[in-house]
Amino acid sequence: MKIATWNVNSLAVRLPQVLDWLQAQQPDVLALQETKLTDDKFPAEALQAAGYRCAFFGQRTYNGVALLSRHALDAVQCNIPGFDDEQARVIAATAGPLRVIGAYFPNGQAPGSDKFAYKMRWLDALQAWVSAQLQQSPRLVLLGDFNIAPEDRDVYDPVAWAGQIHCTPEERAHFQSLLGLGLADAFRAFEQPPKSWSWWDYRNLAFRKNQGLRIDHILVSAALRPALTACTIDKTPRKNERPSDHAPVIAELAL
């Protein structure tokens, strides 16, 4: 099975690129973030015509997540149960043998801000819920835009970014807590080229200069770890004419 995640920064703008990419890569499951579409505007017909079932949970202007699958999506859950949230950030579903949780983690803006405090509360709630989900569904994948660069090697200029949003000790501790549940960072399960990023700022020719962060991740549970055979970042769509600022991450599982 091929599982992928992609923050598309507006599905209305990026739908043609998503359709092209599905055709080229043929993933079994694709988690989308920042669709920025209310559910009545979700392009389910176009995606169904491309061979994908959809589960989606959106709002206008910001956030919005979706799961696309070549096979049925069952037991769909939107947002974190028991965590009251006005923002559409999580969609989970069962896809064949997998429990898939697609998430758009809060940005957090700046350490000490209200948005950072929200990010911390959200991360606490996610951690508790994922822990419970693992008991119920041992074959679990948590993937999406984490807005956390787990280590200095995930940052193009770790000195400049030290303590900045995405790189704070608090965010990194939360990422480690998720790994502590037995989840594995699929990308780091394999040897990778240095300076591998999943996001590049639109400004300052950052993509051309390869100045980015690795903040989009695929975590697989301990039960799935032996089946994991590859994980890559596909920079191809970032070279499109009107790209998202994020590139898709792809994991392959021998299932």
Added chain:
DNA sequence: ATGACTCCCAGTGGGAGA
């Protein structure tokens, strides 16, 4: 350098993203 770009909703600018 208090920026740079892109998207959205707005409405001839401003917030948010990361």
